[in-house]
Amino acid sequence: MLINRLFTICLIGFVLASIGACSSTNYGDDQFQLRMATHGKDIMWIPTKVETTHEMLTLAGVKSTDILYDLGSGDGVIPIEAAKLYGVRAYGIEYNPDLVALSIRNAQRAKVQNLVSFKQGDIFVEDFSQATVLTLFLGESLNTRLMPTILKMKPGTRVVSNTFRIESWIPDREIKTRPGEMAYLWIVPATIDGPWVMSGLPKGDKANLVIRQKKQFFDGSINTINRRAIYFEDGRITGNQIEFEFKDGASSYTFKGQISAGQLIGILNNDPKLQIVANRPGKVSQ
Ligand SMILES: C[S@@+](CC[C@H](N)C(=O)[O-])C[C@H]1O[C@@H](n2cnc3c(N)ncnc32)[C@H](O)[C@@H]1O
Structure with a gap:
């Protein structure tokens, strides 16, 4: 059981590292040099590419009136791009305090600090029920652990995941973002059972x-x-x-x-x- 879990974590790490390895961008700043695959609580840091971020936001149909949350927000790329492109209120929840501090500086550099907030915390503890758009780049098992909470969110909330599915929940839409890479959209359904x-x-x-x-x-x-x-x-x-x-x-x-x-x-x-x-x-x- 433990060996299976370790194997799954290593496999996801390998997939994430392969996706990130294609990118040539330098990350971090003069105060914090950020390395690919920096340790995170439940999953390591690998960034969503800016172009993929834009495709995910289009897939979610983001509007300026939305409230966006990125779970495990890394260097803040998704909330920052969402605020820049759509003027949307955007939040990031991130466990690693160095990444939270870097995200705040990145938001200031992008001049969207009035729209974007980052909080140090655990995505399995923090409240994100206000979101109307939720973005994920976490791995299938973490997505699946989040599923019961996501299904209790407001009906109509759009959930977009980079690369990874949610086990047993068929996406409402999916798109190819790059050769071999996908993004998935789920829309939280009302309970009518x-x-x-x-x-x-x-x-x-x-x-x-x-x-x-x-x-x-x-x-x-x-x-x-x-x-x-x-x-x-x-x-x-x-x-x-x-x-x-x-x-x-x-x-x-x-x-x-x-x-x-x-x-x-x-x-x-x-x-x-x-x-x-x-x-x-x-x-x-x-
Ligand atoms: C694959 S990276 C994605 C970063 C960002 N969302 C993006 O798409 O560029 C996953 C991030 O989740 C963070 N993380 C892992 N476990 C977490 C937890 N339990 N609570 C909050 N953040 C977590 C890691 O530190 C890492 O920054």
Whole structure:
């Protein structure tokens, strides 16, 4: 078990070092000479290239109103570039105090110190729940350890990872950043799993909707008294936006809606007259 873990850490270190080795940039400054593969708490320091940073920010669709957090922020390249390009408020959490001090100096040199803040701390302890964009360059096992916290973040939060996936969470999008290098995007889905009481269906009064959610995907059934259950598959959640299709006899329907104030509200077949509202049991509106 320990040997497996050590092997995984060495492998990730090798992958990171190979990615970083392609870069010719000099790092650090006159106060702190930064070497490739400098020790970090759970993973060593290797920088995201500036061009890759720009591609990651584009993939996340960063806007000036976002709040960006980079976990394990190294020399600060991602928050600093985000502030320079988009005028966004950006934060870095970094364990190594020398890297935190260097990031602050780098932000001053880039003249974005008013937009960017760096905090010395452990990403598994610090709070980053305010983020609307989260950036990662950490390795798959650290990404996966962060996943339960990420899934509790605000629906619609965009998570972009340089090179590494999150185990068992299929990305919403992925791009090739360089030959052999990828960046991945996940959008935190609203939680819709479980029972709902639905009203507004074309052939019925009220129905029980049961959803079985797997991150941004879901299956389910619509159950109406005295009628056969309608089963559906391949539902999709993008932040608070929800879409699924179902058949009722010969008729086909597409539901498109969103979660708003705990209610699932939407329309069928893009027809505003066919409005559907679903509430959690016990919270049914009349
Ligand atoms: C691969 S580097 C990425 C640096 C930066 N995000 C980038 O993309 O250029 C990972 C960084 O995470 C930091 N780190 C490792 N474990 C950490 C932890 N538990 N809490 C905070 N930072 C950590 C390391 O010191 C290192 O700077």
